Amino acid sequence: MLRYVALKTGRAAFVVWAAFTLTFVLLFVLPANPVDLLFDPTELNTVPPEVREQVADNYGFNKPVLLQYADRLGHALTGDFGSSVQSGRPVASAILDVLPETLLLSAGALVLAVLAAVGIALVATSTRRAWVRNVVEALPSGAVSVPVFLSGILILQVFSFKLGWFPAFGDDGPRSIVLPLITLAIPVAGPIAQLLVRSFATEFHSGYVTTSWAKGATRGGIILRDVLRNASLPALTIAGITFGNLIAGSVITETVFARKGIGRLTQNAINTLDVPLVQGIVVFVAVSFALINLFVDLIYPLLDPRMRAVVEAQK
Amino acid sequence: MTHDPLLRITDLAIDYPAGRRRWTPAVRGVSLHVEPGELVALVGESGSGKTTLVQGALGLLPPVARRRSGSIAYSGVEVTGWNDKRMARVRGNYVGFIPQDPNTSLNPTKRIGHQVIEAVRFNAPRPGTAADYRAAALESLRTAGLQDAERVFQQFPHELSGGMKQRALIAIALAGHPKIIVADEPTSALDVTVQKVILDHLAGLRERLGIGILLVTHDLGVALERADRILVMRAGEIVEHGPVRQILDQPTDDYTRRLLAASPAQHHGRLRDNTSATGLVALEARALSKSYKHVHALKTADLVVRKGTTHAIVGESGAGKSTLAGILAGFTTADSGTVHVGATELTALNRRELRTIRRDLQFVFQNPYTSLDPRFTVRRLVEEPLRAFGVPIEGRAAELLKAVALDESYLNRLPGQLSGGQRQRVAIARALALNPGILVLDEAVSALDVSVQAQILQLLVDLQAESGLSYVFVTHDLGVVRLIADDVTVMKDGAVVETGPVEEVFHAPQHDYTRRLLDAIPGRDLRSTR
Amino acid sequence: MITRRLQQPVLLLAWLVVLVVIGWAVAPQLFTSYSPYAGDTAASFAPPSAEHWFGTDRLGRDLFARSVYGAHTTLTATLLAVVIAFGIGTAVGLIAGFSGGIADTAIMRVVDVFLAIPSLLLAMVVVSVLGYSTNNIALAVGVSSIASFARVMRAQVLSVVHQDYVRAAYGLGVGRIGVMLRHVVPNSLSSVVALAALEVGTAVLAVASLGFLGYGAPPPQPEWGLLVAEGRDYVAVHPWASILPGVALAVVVIATHRISTSFRKEHSR
Amino acid sequence: RGGSSAEASDDGTPVRGGTLQFALIDYQRSPDPQWGTNYAESLIGNNITDKLTWQDPDTGEITPWLAQSWEYNKELTQFTFHLRKDVTFSDGTPFDAAVVKANFDQYVHGDQKLGINPNGASLLPGYLGTDTPDQYTAVVRFAKPLASFLQASSFTANAQPGFLSLSTLKLSSAERADPKKIIGTGPFVYESWEQQVKTVLVKRAGYHWAPASIKHQGEAYLDRIVFNTIPEASVRTGSLVSGTIDATLDVGTTDEKPLADKGFTIISRGVSGTSIFFNFNSQLFPTNDIAVRKAIQLGWDRDAITKTVLTDSYSVATSVLAPSVSGYADYSGSVLKYDPEQAKALLDAAGWVPGPDGIRAKDGKRLTVKLLGISNLVVNKPAYESVQQDLTKIGIDLQLSVVPIPDYTAQVAKAKTDWNITAANRSRNDPAVLNLAYGPQLGNASFLTADSTGIDVAEVSATLGKLELTLDPAERKAAAKAAQDLLLEKYALVSPIYNPAQVIAHADYVHGIIFDAQSRNHFVDAWKSDGK
């Protein structure tokens, strides 16, 4: 068991390091110069070269690339990602500042999405009417085909501006997070629902379900007691992968609902080539991705006894 | 009420869809009944509609199936057309069901105890306490013949052997105290020793509890030995029914006669005398050992196969038979020991050389349902080895099919359109395509009903006579061994316990385990009763 | 087989939708008489009518015509994204699952890294480096989906590789490449194909999302995602400008998905 | 045009108190007012700091603010400011010449140790230092004449010279993330700053030094202003209509009319400085041909853009300078008009022959013009597309790349060799902006060199350079006219498109929002009828 944990942890560490390095490379491939982006683009030609030099020195952009990399990596290992080029704020505090909102939104949306997906799968499995099943099975592809900003704006028009049930922007109070959660959950629910509908169908026709029928179980009982749990296990993996992307991928929801969050921070950081900030965010996202998948890997054996056997065997 | 049988099926007909508004009948007007304390056996070849019939009786038909006519009554209560909600009150507590495949029939993520408790709880006449349920479940596990019920109670399905799982399923079926048990081939996946235990157990339950049993099987031996009455099913119809004696003594239907004739227990010698046997060694294994992470699957096993003979390997489940066969055929590498095919040492070959030697050494898998690529037509399947070695293929496919008694019309079918027996014949045709000298068959006929099994065994023996093939034949059925083998090796727990010519081993078993195996052969007494 | 597939009315409709849209992409002039580029300044923001089915945009261009002509760009881009994600992802997953051992571990770690880097970052970098065009956006979208395809394919391959018929093929003397191409690949593809159908939607949406963030195709080229993204500013006043192309998009995605499901059911028989 | 405080104050006596909920598109990335390039940053900075001078938005005249009076030497290299003596920072410390010196020094040179960039280096080129002959006199010295410095001392846009207390100047860039530590002399002080979401300002007690020319006495009327960042246009509009906010900047063009119909007030001011321009690259084929440049000036329909893209708040450009900049002259009658026939004639004469698809070519080379633009203003893309449509009709293939700011910045670095047209604008309410943008030694937006075909570079340098050499109104006016003549008529180096504007929609109970000369807003005089 200890070996299993060590192995998974080692992998997670590798993923984080590789993400850090890859991002560094990507940022260097970009055609823009981070120093230029500190000035108003229309005034760029007017900026005296010595000023440009001075600014570049301020952020260490004049050093050889490898040295910059080593420097950043060294500091990153101690948890210091430097200061944002744009605002001068320490990267860590800029991220921590928006972190709670992001976590709340992504985790909430994921939970909502999973619930919706399970709901869809339950209805698709338990209904005996073909047309209901057809409609419900089309929902996942419907969900991934409406742009988030469009659904967000439409939801706002109806529930905020017309009905006035929820605030349109800002982040005070639980009421303000309802609409963003729904908006973000819709596209996330699509692939999960798709997966669940399939695995529910597979499990529902499996041998042990027949045994349950024969025991005298009812349809509802079978779906709840047998199918639900076994069919949901694969969704756990998908949910883990999705969560990592949700953190930085919620930029559109955050923008539409004017919320603060890592998504917008990321977009801005990339837009302004704020190298330290981008690196900090990537490492943060990679760490959370790795942690979540580590968590999934570790609890999977607890939920699926067959996996436990595999894990034991690796001791 | 008292005159009503436990189960009466009248004129039941069930169809499966076969395209647009076309239906193929799977069960055509079957009637049967089971009385209290009676064991009725339903025998028939693969695909004859046995499972469909049983599913129909329990209302567990797949959604695509359609009941065209007929009625089902339990103790006179008409349940035809009841929805799942009403049937739930009948299932479990009036009729218990034991499914065919123990490996997939238990929920893999729940403890056995929990699964039995559910069966108790659903069918308890009045709500009880958790302790009551637990006690009842343990009781049921014990009744099903699991001595160590307390331990099994805590275990998950993957921690049990096939036989134990099957008994857990029996416990589940018994937990609701049903009046009748329907068992769909409850033992065909198990080796003979376990099979005997379970069948003995069912028989005991019938006597002790007076319940009725409807036993589906493809093994006539089992039916003759255990049943009060036998129903013979073919192509969706009951072609013959009556008490065992009557079936045995005066079979009226041709098919029944063929079934009887094909039963391995009906023979005492080899199907055909071996004329091609030589003293040369075709295959020789020395001191093979193999361990998996926890299991010592093979412990210094030796084996010698004489050219032109059949060498059978028998033993209970998990004895290491497949491991040994896999090493012989070059699928698995041994931890230590050597295998020689003629003069070549198999264990020393690289991948390319191994490929070359496969022209001479072919393998047939246990399960015809998984060993054929579902996307390949029969023609492509049979031609695959020919293409692999660039051998001319003109006309070979048809020839090979003919050799396994299939006609050319099968060439364009997919495996899904074949019955189990037909598939296995395709697998054998494929293995024969390159004219190999040695054929390793891992339980190649175990899943087949006796009539098909007999056909294939005959084919193998004939081929051997014609072209001097050598066979390594893994099986758990000693009856089959007697039909085709020249030599036999008995294995237990990864070690060879006995080896020698068939007559010797069968007449004078040296090892206690061999004796137990011989005792367990179903239908062993048929000859004497006849 | 085709005839049977067409019996279900919904499926028939789905095919119809897809064929019409392919028609738009191939010969747009057959479906509309308006030009997608030339606007009628007098008819700026005209609501949907018999004349302008989807209404007109700010410059008075017919939005239906722009949707019809946009089909070409959008479908090409989608196809590109799906081909990249599907092609490379499947190949990578196949190699990982099939070769096992160190190769597998190495490949899957790389895949993990790609999953761990925000795809937004990846997409923005690709577009910034290669330039603004719908195809480059599609490339970015495709690249960032490679990882998930690889994962699914690998899982699938792993389950197929241990099937008896694969071992049987080795036993018959078929070489590794032969086994891989003839047995493993065809039998592993079905889940990945289902994913590819969803990817069609994801790709169009990603293009739209990047358009929303300002990384759109160069004007005046019409493109669905961009039509929706740019129309959103007028949603309160001229809702059709965004909603009608959006609905068209959703209909196509749902239809594609419906068709792909029907294929899957066909195979699993 | 230029609607402002005047009409709002008519409604009656201002009411004190209340919170103004205000929305805009951007957010402040840091509360440091001397830093920042976006609108939110300069807008909020303007309300917590004051400048030496105030430029009258209507006349362009520089009027007293923190400096009561000033004089300068003839060479325009030395400017002496006499400061008000009653001004204090919100922490109670006095505002004096030492503060001016410390601010200008850091503003121009930055502070590497503190991580402060030289934010003001490009606004104050040639800054030598500030002398403080007495506590309330500051003398700012430059290495070369800088006529535009007087306007710079009132500058309210990007990276503005708003005064910070000495304690604030000692803070590192990281410490300046704490809004409570940012101390200015302005009518408001920070209450809180939440990155990406909102900034809250509260009234500064005891403030009484608003610029005389805005005629506001004493403290601000409002207790509090909340600047909400709402990136989506439809959400800003929806929130205004549903009453969640009181006023919003960045009103979408299509929303202006519906909002006005619903009873909301639309106020706006054109952005002073240049119009949105198409700057031609005089080095690169085919814009090195003056016939092509002139044809583009003439080749697009101003009416079409006015009708479809612009609202009453915006206008089609009639010069490279916005009408609010002193020295502006109108060219709509000469080169800046729609005359496709003349444009075609020019091209025909220059040897451009229409090809089979209508696009002209010369010596086998197509008349393809590549444009690089910024997508930050919603109006840009459709306006350029409209121009594109018209130019196609006269045989010019205009290819558009309208991208976000960072990509624009990256491409601008390669503009000399890659792009025929760069499209942007510069916001600075002073005619010297032309020298900054087009001066061959400065911005050189047309990439002029000694061997530019048909262009006398020395002439351009001299003509534009004059703008920095005089502060005499008449001379400046003449210099500005000469510069515009050169850029628009003689060498056709630019085709101005439209005049951008800042547009605010507010509820009818909001009054007194002021636009300054750079079109940034001041709230010292703003009030709500209900005082809530």
Ligand SMILES: Nc1ncnc2c1ncn2[C@@H]1O[C@H](COP(=O)(O)OP(=O)(O)OP(=O)(O)O)[C@@H](O)[C@H]1O
């Ligand atoms: N879901 C199905 N759809 C179509 N045909 C089916 C389906 N299930 C079974 N059949 C067909 O119905 C017939 C009866 O099948 P059934 O499973 O009842 O046979 P069986 O007697 O139990 O055979 P075995 O001994 O192999 O279990 C067969 O021909 C089979 O091919």
Ligand SMILES: Nc1ncnc2c1ncn2[C@@H]1O[C@H](COP(=O)(O)OP(=O)(O)OP(=O)(O)O)[C@@H](O)[C@H]1O
């Ligand atoms: N791949 C494997 N990994 C771990 N253990 C294995 C593996 N294959 C076989 N074993 C174990 O090795 C032992 C021998 O297995 P083998 O399959 O050879 O038995 P068998 O005699 O063929 O049984 P059966 O009659 O059930 O087919 C068993 O205990 C089995 O659990």
Ligand SMILES: [Mg+2]
């Ligand atoms: Mg069956």
Ligand SMILES: [Mg+2]
């Ligand atoms: Mg075996």
